[in-house]
Structures are given as C-alpha cells and as structure tokens.
Amino acid sequence: MRHPRGADLSLQGFGIKAFHVYDEKFLRTLRDLPQWEILGGRCAKCGHVGWLDKRSVMAKIGNHHLINVRQRLRCSSCGYRGDNEVLIGYLDRNI
Secondary structure, three states, X not given: OEOOOOOEOOOOOOOEEEEEEOOOOXXXXXXXXXXXXXXXXXXXOOOOEEEEOHHHHHXXXXXXXXXXXXXXXXXXXXXXXXXXXXXXXXXXXXX
C-alpha cells in the first residue's frame, strides 16, 4: 500500500516501524498527530487493516477526537461500519 506522499506503508523494509491500537483514555485530535504518525483502521469484522491520509480525513470530517473518528470508519473490503479500531502507525523518520 502506498501513502499519497509516496511513503511505503508496508510493514517490511522502510515504512511503518510499528503501530498500536489507539488507547481511548488519552483523547487526541487529528491535528495533534505529528507528521511521522499516520492514521489507520482495523475492521472488527474481517480484520482488514487500511491506512488513511490524515489531510483528506480532516477535509472530509474536520478535526475530531480519535474516539469520534472510530465511529466513522468503514472497511474498504467488506463495508462494515461499526466498532472498528483506530490505529496509529509510526513512520521511520530517516526516510
């Protein structure tokens, strides 16, 4: 998968070093994510993982807390819209 800026978003080689499921106790907004953190989602039904462009998400829904973004995620594989998980990936800063 390729990010719009051309970053390789695969977990192999350059690209995402690690990712974690967003912890709902710490409220952050989309604007709070630094450039080396990318936004993603994991489908609760089929397990599909997809990465999103933060700027296009902000243009579509505005600057929301990540807990609210979770409710708006729709799986691109199966179309499920429900309790999908928000992922935060960390890009290698030496690219």
